[in-house]
Amino acid sequence: MIYQLYYWPGIQGRGEFVRLALEEAGAEYLDVAKDSGGEEQAVRKLQALLNDPRIPRPAFAVPALKAGELVIAQTANILMFLGAHHGLAPTDEAGRLWTHQLQLTVADWVVEIHDTHHPLGPTEYYQDQKQEARKRTASFLKRRLPKFMDYFEKVLKQNPSGDQFLVGSTLTYPDLSLFQIIEGLRYAFPRNQSRIEPNYPKVVALHERVLKRPHIAAYLASGRRIPFNEEGLFRHYPELDG
Amino acid sequence: MIYQLYYWPGIQGRGEFVRLALEEAGAEYLDVAKDSGGEEQAVRKLQALLNDPRIPRPAFAVPALKAGELVIAQTANILMFLGAHHGLAPTDEAGRLWTHQLQLTVADWVVEIHDTHHPLGPTEYYQDQKQEARKRTASFLKRRLPKFMDYFEKVLKQNPSGDQFLVGSTLTYPDLSLFQIIEGLRYAFPRNQSRIEPNYPKVVALHERVLKRPHIAAYLASGRRIPFNEEGLFRHYPELDG
Structure with a gap:
């Protein structure tokens, strides 16, 4: 089966979390973007x-994935589906729920990252909420970002199967999403990331580990990945970078 | 098995979406709150x-549900678990994914409702972001709320099994959550809701239908439900009600 991915052209956005899973799985897909x-x-x-x-x-919104007769939307839901069909999640109930729980925590983090440049909501332009964005970003970088980073460092540390992956001893879909979060944060807030990342060696090592996966490395080298830009989820506005 | 629900005392918050599913299922649970x-x-x-x-x-955060050895967190994840174990979701894969997709859309809506009074983020007080809250709420009530209401009205209208429930012809967990959203919006924005609800007869009828479920009616009459208040997700600040 050839999947069809529906997502906005020109940005990585939430679609990129799905693309990374499709690429890692070696799945064939048509990218509508x-x-x-x-x-x-x-x-x-x-x-x-x-x-x-x-x-x-x-x-309600894209990304959506057509898989034969199915049309699946909501990023975390699509990833749960791909995880089950492509060996990117455990097969037992407890493991599936734990993997999905991590993904939903990534999803919460994504919303807060988006809101740094859109505190007044998705329908107004950044230019019309710059002052509010400065306040929200300061609070995000000081309080919320460390809370999320601490959490994923802890998950790696407390994983009974070792600190190589978030779940068990093999790669699952939230590993790919955590990789993407680190990529995006480095793009959006390079000064802040270079200051805080030494505190999170396990998360940084996981990012490296994903970067070297053959399918992911091939995707990044292919030129098919849309570059980060100021229309997407992760935006680099130097005035916001702590 | 007796579940244990972990959630903050004194507010309905996200824990209430879990309570409604536990109550509808007639499940035994200890409420840590x-x-x-x-x-x-x-x-x-x-x-x-x-x-x-x-x-x-x-x-990362509560609500969390202890179910024997399992500790499950993330509201939508807990509901997926309860849906599977208590007949509050279809059993086929396509139906399970669709049900969860709707719940994740409710979760997105919940974040936007929360952000009306906390546009500068969860770590600052409402009193310190009143002006920004006014702007964000105006945009939410004008643009985003109708988009979500339109969507759920459409889901009911396009349901091939009829417009009584969101999924198929029986109650599933997102029906309970949509009921709670309407309850909360009526508390938070009574003037705005009374103006817009006539446009959404199917959503309003679903709310009525859930209200009359014997277990839900008994729960609401029991005095066990924590009243809405200005510490929770849905807050009534008259200055924000369009």
């Missing part, structure tokens, strides 16, 4: 999917 | 759970 008809055509295809009145299970 | 040792003792128990260095699978 890279539609041969260009970005306008890609957006038309997304809107057709989101607004189709005949779809019995409509998505 | 109602610990016989009082609120201080409850908080000590939460902190012991969150900070225990011997726990192999630590939670």
Whole structure:
């Protein structure tokens, strides 16, 4: 089966968490964001999917993954599906729930990262909320970011199977997402990251470990990965970098 | 098995989504928030759970549910577990994913509702972000709230099994959560809700339908439900109600 990934063109955004899982799995997929008809055509295809009145299970937003007859939305939900079908999650119930719990914590973190540049909400431009973004980012970098970093360092430390991966002794989908978070934070807040990362050696080592996975390394070298930019989730505004 | 629910005392918060599922399921549970040792003792128990260095699978935050040996955190994850064990979700993969997708969309909505009174983040007081809260709430009520309401109305309308429930023809866990969202919005923004709800007859009817479920009605009449207040997720600040 060839999957179809529906996500906005031009940004990594939440779609990138899905792409990393598809790439690691070596799954075949058509990326609608890279539609041969260009970005306008890609957006038309997304809107057709989101607004189709005949779809019995409509998505609120993208990313969405078409897998045969299924249309699955919500990043963490898509990853749970891919995890089960491509060996990126344990098969026992306790392990599946724990893996998903970690992913949902990543999802909460993603919202807080997004809100650093959009504290007044997703419908206003950054330029219209710069002052508020400065306040929110200061609070995020001081209080919330260390809380999330501490947590994932602790999960690695307390993993009874060792500190190589978040769950058990093999890679699962939240490892890929944690890699992406570190990539994004380094892009958005380079000064702050270089200051705090020495406190989180296990998280940093996990990022390195994922970076070297053959499929991930090939993807990053391929030129297919959309560069970070100031339209996406992780944005580099020097005035916000603590 | 008697479950143990860990959540902050004194507020409904995210714990209430779990309580509603436990109540509907008729499951036996100990509510740590109602610990016989009082609120201080409850908080000590939460902190012991969150900070225990011997726990192999630590939670980032509560709610958390102890189910025998398992400690499950993240509201949507707990609900997925309860849904599978208490007939509050379909058993086929496509149905399980769709149910969870709806719950994750509710979770996104919950974050945006919380952010109306905390646009500068969870670590600052409302009193220190009143002006920003006013801006964020105006944008939420005008743009985001109708988008979420439209979506759930559409899900009910497009459900091939009829408009009585979100998934298929029986109650599932996101129905309970949508009920709670409507309850909370009516508490927080009574003027705005009374103006917009006539546009969403199916969502309003679903709320009524859940309200009349025998177990839910008994729970609401029992006095065990913590009242809404200005420490929780849904807060009534008249200056924010459009």
